[in-house]
Amino acid sequence: NAGVTQTPKFRVLKTGQSMTLLCAQDMNHEYMYWYRQDPGMGLRLIHYSVGEGTTAKGEVPDGYNVSRLKKQNFLLGLESAAPSQTSVYFCASRSRLAGRNNEQFFGPGTRLTVL
């Protein structure tokens, strides 16, 4: 099992450009999450999905869109990148049956720089 994978690992964009980050998981998890990590601020939830075809806003959704067309994939889109979106982006997934530990499994991250 590869677990949670993210593509790409690094990307540099110019202001106004668009891009899509791909998250894939092979654990048949129902729930998937996109976070951003900024220095001194921990992880903040951007969007999440509780199942194929459904998405919901998290804490910091503005400037991002997501899609969950297949259960194993969760895409994060930036329509018009801004320097404030320079960050490290993490995807995570968990099983609906995670039970008490609610464990989320994280991908290795995508480092995005917007110039």
Place this chain on the structure above:
Amino acid sequence: GEDVEQSLFLSVREGDSSVINCTYTDSSSTYLYWYKQEPGAGLQLLTYIFSNMDMKQDQRLTVLLNKKDKHLSLRIADTQTGDSAIYFCAERDSSYKLIFGSGTRLLVRP
């Protein structure tokens, strides 16, 4: 809204104990977690504690929970250089989402 706070940095000598502290605001949190992030990697769940517990021990890790003060701590016994990482405290909110603290960077000196 919910808020989770941690100190930013801790430095210890190899072999000593490390204690990382966390405070949270949501008194209805039922589960609290400690995640570890090694350089260039995602987060991994280290341990968790249910709110009706005061303490949980797992090998070198001891989690203490003071629900009255909304204070959580992680003690690492016999700290090793491989324990150098960022440690995140997190609480689970009522909709099962995780609220993370800003992370404590632990540096273990040889």
